[in-house]
Amino acid sequence: MARTTASAISELLSSHETGILAEWLALLSQADTSGRIGRGELEAQTRDFLRALREAAASDDAFNSMESAPFVRLRDVLGAISRSRAQQGFSPSETAIFVFSLKQPLFARLREMHGKDGDAVGRDTWAVTELLDQLGLHTVEAYQKSREEVIARQQEEISELSTPVVKLWNGVLALPLIGTLDSARTQVVMENLLQSIVDNGAEIAIIDITGVPTVDTLVAQHLLKTVAAARLMGADCIVSGIRPQIAQTMVHLGVELNVVSKASLADAFALALARIGRAVVPARSVAGPRPNGTA
Structure with a gap:
């Protein structure tokens, strides 16, 4: 100009x-x-x-x-x-x-x-x-x-909020995953889980994939990285929530997680309790004296 x-x-x-x-x-x-x-x-x-x-x-x-x-x-x-x-x-x-x-x-x-x-x-x-x-x-x-x-x-922020680590019992943590796992989110998942293992002195971590829509070779690799990192921190991992459709897909793809897996979070929790020497049993009703003192 x-x-x-x-x-x-x-x-x-x-x-x-x-x-x-x-x-x-x-x-x-x-x-x-x-x-x-x-x-x-x-x-x-x-x-x-x-x-x-x-x-x-x-x-x-x-x-x-x-x-x-x-x-x-x-x-x-x-x-x-x-x-x-x-x-x-x-x-x-x-x-x-x-x-x-x-x-x-x-x-x-x-x-x-x-x-x-x-x-x-x-x-x-x-x-x-x-x-x-x-x-x-x-x-x-x-x-x-x-x-x-x-x-x-x-x-x-959404990724961090969608990967909460929940304490189920002393020494037992659960990590419910929802949505697709990619490299960036796997890093967040790993960091949250490892920090929670340190904070709680956890022996077992349950990774629940009920909310993961598909498991392919890439997702399996991300899961294995998380499991390996947790083992290095002294915590065993259990994967739960593998639905029949996902199991069939993994077999067809030749994907092997090489980790203990259970169909549901409840089954994985029961196994985790057994490993730490705990068990959930039905509560027995104990008859006590009536208010007026009669039998």
Whole structure:
């Protein structure tokens, strides 16, 4: 962008900031029909953006590149705005509107400033269009990156919540698995189980796969890794919940778990109790004296 154009935009933003801000805020308020952003927060965001844009336009290196030093603060402001909208549930188009809606008040002020000088109006309008389009693309990219970070964090939290280690008895733990096992989740499962073995001094860990939809060679490898890690910590493992369909699939695939398995969690628990010298027996009713002392 030519220096004259940059100077014109800087002068425009300095001279008409109040009017531009008021018109821009009105357009943004109309676009945000859900009211997810308060008036005060929106005003602060628009003021910060206009100030950063004015400072960038006033630089000698203005608009040579979006990666140039004058645009560092402007990119930071847009990045913060994009992250906040990603966390608030805005769509990419709703986020980009923050930048693109600024075109209307800027174009109106450019026409007022240049009057009948069509060449100047066309030159500066095109320059502002290119600038805001680049900033809009930057906004969407920052939004997308923030959404990916939010999704990744949520997946990690869900993975941790979906792999609880339950203490069934002194020395006996149970790890009920639900859903598909992949490498990332296997690591979480292993860490949770090993830490629980240390915390409880467990001798036996029951890994229940009733909620695992399919067991193929890859899932079997993940289970074996978990079993091997638990053995290194001094705890034996029992796998429970192998349904008939899964058993048939494993036989056809030639998958061998090389670990004691039981059809149900109850059977695995009974075996675990037997290994530690415990047993569950029916409680016997003991007849006691009646309240009045009679037999």
